Amino acid sequence: MRKYGVIFFDWDGTAVTSRSAPADEIIGAMAPLLEKGVKLAVISGTSYRNIAGGKLAESFPPPSRANLYFGLGRGANNRGYGGDGKIIAIDGILPDKKTLSALHRTCFQLHEHLLEQYGYNTDVIFNRENYCKIDLEPDIDRGERLYFNGGERELVDRRLTRHGFSAGIRGLFELAISFGEQNDVTVKPTTDAKFLEVGLGTKSDNVNAIMRHLEKNCGVTAAECCFWGDEYLEISQGVFGSDALMITEKTANCDFFDVSDVRGKRPPGVKRLGNGVNRFLSFLREQAETA
Numbered sequence: 001m002r003k004y005g006v007i008f009f010d011w012d013g014t015a016v017t018s019r020s021a022p023a024d025e026i027i028g029a030m031a032p033l034l035e036k037g038v039k040l041a042v043i044s045g046t047s048y049r050n051i052a053g054g055k056l057a058e059s060f061p062p063p064s065r066a067n068l069y070f071g072l073g074r075g076a077n078n079r080g081y082g083g084d085g086k087i088i089a090i091d092g093i094l095p096d097k098k099t100l101s102a103l104h105r106t107c108f109q110l111h112e113h114l115l116e117q118y119g120y121n122t123d124v125i126f127n128r129e130n131y132c133k134i135d136l137e138p139d140i141d142r143g144e145r146l147y148f149n150g151g152e153r154e155l156v157d158r159r160l161t162r163h164g165f166s167a168g169i170r171g172l173f174e175l176a177i178s179f180g181e182q183n184d185v186t187v188k189p190t191t192d193a194k195f196l197e198v199g200l201g202t203k204s205d206n207v208n209a210i211m212r213h214l215e216k217n218c219g220v221t222a223a224e225c226c227f228w229g230d231e232y233l234e235i236s237q238g239v240f241g242s243d244a245l246m247i248t249e250k251t252a253n254c255d256f257f258d259v260s261d262v263r264g265k266r267p268p269g270v271k272r273l274g275n276g277v278n279r280f281l282s283f284l285r286e287q288a289e290t291a
């Protein structure tokens, strides 16, 4: 594989198998690259404290840390680090109280609509900074595993159909958008099948903000960048997983790799490599050898 100057990657399911799994291997694979000046950007829907126990950046000395970036919380929080090891905030999408409550209202209306019209119950998690998580399968506990599993797609589709909702996940997106319009808020839904996430931003906003920062401050070009994830797969007609949202107008010509073994349709240009976290770790180790 060719050598890249900037590697953007998803965390859960790409860099680590679960949040409680030790992060030693990924830290060990990242360290020589950061030391050699390769830029690494973690792009994850979660918050900083869920990434290597909130200690990932602190695992690297300040000069290496200056090559590390985070794009978190569906566009909410982006950061880099200065040569002194201190955080440099990069623009993120954080709503004011009014917009956040309009988003909450939108998600509750969707929940209420499904319950009243179809007897379909969901669970809504409200405590995120700029999105809500709507659990479409509240009776199924994923346990430690936070990432997409092939069977969940069919499960959700079957459950929706059984309740008389025939428009599938695509239909849920449309409902979320239309309830959002009623509340004067533009929402961007995504899904990993079990959870429908309705928020103000997506991974697109994270990668665009970090790309802009890198172009401006480090002279980085799209040609040096690659992107790694495990959720590019089409979940419902025309609806792709959250990692597919790393493909934006700005990044469209970059290289995209998928470590998921699940068969199915992916956005054009995404290369399925499979073999999960191990594939990504071996890529980082190869890159360190040639860096």
Ligand SMILES: [Mg+2]
Pocket: 010, 011, 012, 013, 014, 147, 229, 230, 231
């Ligand atoms: Mg993932």
